[in-house]
Amino acid sequence: MTEHDGALLEVRDLAVVFDGFRAIDGIDFTVQHGELRFLIGPNGAGKTTLIDVITGLTKPAAGSVRFEGIDLVGRKEHEIVRMGVGRTFQTSVVFEKLTVVENLDLAASFRRPLWSLARRRRGVSDAVAAAMEITGLDALAGRPAGVLSHGQRQWLEIGMLIAQRPRLLLLDEPVAGMSADERSRTGLLLTEIAKDHTVIVIEHDMEFLRRYASVVTVLHEGKVLTEGSVDEVRADPHVQEVYLGRAREEAGAGDHDARGTAAVGTSAGEVK
Numbered sequence: 001m002t003e004h005d006g007a008l009l010e011v012r013d014l015a016v017v018f019d020g021f022r023a024i025d026g027i028d029f030t031v032q033h034g035e036l037r038f039l040i041g042p043n044g045a046g047k048t049t050l051i052d053v054i055t056g057l058t059k060p061a062a063g064s065v066r067f068e069g070i071d072l073v074g075r076k077e078h079e080i081v082r083m084g085v086g087r088t089f090q091t092s093v094v095f096e097k098l099t100v101v102e103n104l105d106l107a108a109s110f111r112r113p114l115w116s117l118a119r120r121r122r123g124v125s126d127a128v129a130a131a132m133e134i135t136g137l138d139a140l141a142g143r144p145a146g147v148l149s150h151g152q153r154q155w156l157e158i159g160m161l162i163a164q165r166p167r168l169l170l171l172d173e174p175v176a177g178m179s180a181d182e183r184s185r186t187g188l189l190l191t192e193i194a195k196d197h198t199v200i201v202i203e204h205d206m207e208f209l210r211r212y213a214s215v216v217t218v219l220h221e222g223k224v225l226t227e228g229s230v231d232e233v234r235a236d237p238h239v240q241e242v243y244l245g246r247a248r249e250e251a252g253a254g255d256h257d258a259r260g261t262a263a264v265g266t267s268a269g270e271v272k
């Protein structure tokens, strides 16, 4: 931690414009050290764009993103990673032919100085060992990543982030496509990681939020609609309207999947 004693992340008056369209339209968003914060909102609300700005992938038209008091806007992605901000993507970034431990080692090396890369090391570094332990991937250390199940692969990606020793982790839909058992394991993993990291998770699955979220931020049309506990957010009439409105539009289009627009409700958009 640095000498900065305010919030870990402070986003102020953020705006992102794509060809005249305001994908982010004046967002203020604050995350304190040690939080496990969930970010929800219908499709197109601006969740991924917000994470893209924090990690330097997208340049905002206006506003600031302060991490430990330092503005990240205008910095390169790799510089932001080195400052301690790591993210996963919706698409996989593991090297299939490399083993689990090799993938973790490669990720860890991203923050190591060059001289230490040139040195051949025996065994695994502390960072890699810690990442394997927390994700429970020790038993699979020597297996090629290509043979892992979907859930194990997601855990490897989270492990690769941990190996980079970030202070802030941004996870984009980590339980999408997982079985019920894998979801539970991921929930416990996030809870464990949040003991010594700050974590922001984009997640649509309400059942998952009920079990693991304390504070939820709801985005809608590029703005923060509301923020609070899962119960407060579910009871908020504006949130109900946003999801009910979407559900009405989609009525007749069949069941909504866990990543779909009406995921805050389970039946006809009802916010249960």
Ligand SMILES: Nc1ncnc2c1ncn2[C@@H]1O[C@H](COP(=O)(O)OP(=O)(O)OP(=O)(O)O)[C@@H](O)[C@H]1O
Residues within 6 Å of the ligand: 018, 019, 023, 041, 042, 043, 044, 045, 046, 047, 048, 049, 050
């Ligand atoms: N590179 C881009 N160029 C133009 N428009 C974009 C771009 N990226 C995102 N958008 C638009 O910005 C809006 C916000 O998109 P974003 O992906 O951030 O939403 P989201 O809340 O993450 O949605 P989802 O749940 O579908 O992932 C959407 O209308 C999207 O079409």
